[in-house]
Amino acid sequence: VRDLAEHLGLTEAEVDEGMVAAAGYRAGSLDTPNTDSDAEHAALSSGRTHPEQIGVDDPGMQLMEDIRALVPHMAELDDRERTILELRFGQELTQARIGAELGISQMHVSRILTRTLTKLRTHLLAED
Structure with a gap:
């Protein structure tokens, strides 16, 4: 050089x-x-x-499509449901930790998650 x-x-x-x-x-x-x-x-x-x-499936693209499909349905959730989803899947906190932060039991967090995920799954399957 x-x-x-x-x-x-x-x-x-x-x-x-x-x-x-x-x-x-x-x-x-x-x-x-x-x-x-x-x-x-x-x-x-x-x-x-x-x-x-060329033509090989890219798993990253499927993930992006799944996320885009979820966006309008996430807006239909209430604040607590969105918060719990963010804490569980965004911040990867355990149900017990989420319960401690929100002042509710781990069992209640589990029920809310189950109900919320079922709601989202139902909306996504209805689109197909």
Whole structure:
């Protein structure tokens, strides 16, 4: 980098920046096997070329579709139901911990969760 900077009359930082920018324009072959470092993605596509992956189900997309389908039904829940769902699935608290925070029993939390999840499930199945 130092020699190149000196030869071009630039600073080393400018040469570094240029090298990073140039790396963004290298096109790889579609026939190059995937070496994705993301463990979940790599497990689905390990060693497969890009054309071989076309049409392969992406579990992340299904999750996003499920979440989008839930959004309008979440608005129909009351504040306590939404709070308990957030504490249980968002913050991953136990039912006992949720009960302690809300001043209700673990059994009551369990009943509310069961009722709320049944309500959401019923709405989602009715859409299908």
